[in-house]
Amino acid sequence: MFRQTFLQLLQQYHASTPDEQTKRNEMIAFVQANPDCFKRELQIGHITGSAWVVNAARNKVLLTHHRKLDKWLQLGGHCDGDNDVLRVALREAVEESGVYDIIPIVPHIFDLDIHSIPERRTESSVEPEHLHYDARFLLQANEQTPLQISSESRDLRWVHLAEVSLLTQEESMLRMVEKTRFWQ
Numbered sequence: 001m002f003r004q005t006f007l008q009l010l011q012q013y014h015a016s017t018p019d020e021q022t023k024r025n026e027m028i029a030f031v032q033a034n035p036d037c038f039k040r041e042l043q044i045g046h047i048t049g050s051a052w053v054v055n056a057a058r059n060k061v062l063l064t065h066h067r068k069l070d071k072w073l074q075l076g077g078h079c080d081g082d083n084d085v086l087r088v089a090l091r092e093a094v095e096e097s098g099v100y101d102i103i104p105i106v107p108h109i110f111d112l113d114i115h116s117i118p119e120r121r122t123e124s125s126v127e128p129e130h131l132h133y134d135a136r137f138l139l140q141a142n143e144q145t146p147l148q149i150s151s152e153s154r155d156l157r158w159v160h161l162a163e164v165s166l167l168t169q170e171e172s173m174l175r176m177v178e179k180t181r182f183w184q
Contacts, residue, residue, distance in 0.1 A: 011028065020112060038081050049137070053097070061161060113172040
């Protein structure tokens with residue numbers, strides 16, 4: 001029952017490409033097979049919640065330059081046991097941007113991706129390479145609200161949709177740009 005609401009969101013999700021449909025099916029199988037899928041302690045991988053935050057005109061997106069991954073990405077992070085992945089995306093968006101007026105445009109999943117996170121070593125531990133099963137939600141915020149860069153980021157900024165490809169060539173990021181144009 002703990003995973004049922006998220007499984008329903010996944011089952012209702014309409015993939016935009018065959019690759020995304022495959023990822024949806026893989027994510028459903030992962031959630032069904034792993035009762036602790038929302039916990040980062042599951043070392044093979046875990047569900048994460050991301051926020052594709054756009055402005056009111058929906059011609060800009062709020063991106064962060066992730067400190068550990070050294071990439072421009074959407075906001076988001078670990079569920080840490082919370083099975084309400086939209087709530088996770090909202091929480092992470094606020095924590096990583098300092099913007100408190102972020103609202104969902106729609107309550108369903110906007111995009112899905114499964115990607116590998118490289119091994120990370122610290123002085124006291126090793127986090128093995130693992131997968132993030134990432135559910136992304138379409139959110140909106142006031143682009144005039146001052147931004148606060150968190151310790152997880154090197155930079156944070158509003159980027160015109162047409163300029164996202166100058167910062168990243170990540171297929172899933174460019175797919176979300178295209179999907180956003182549908183909402184304009």
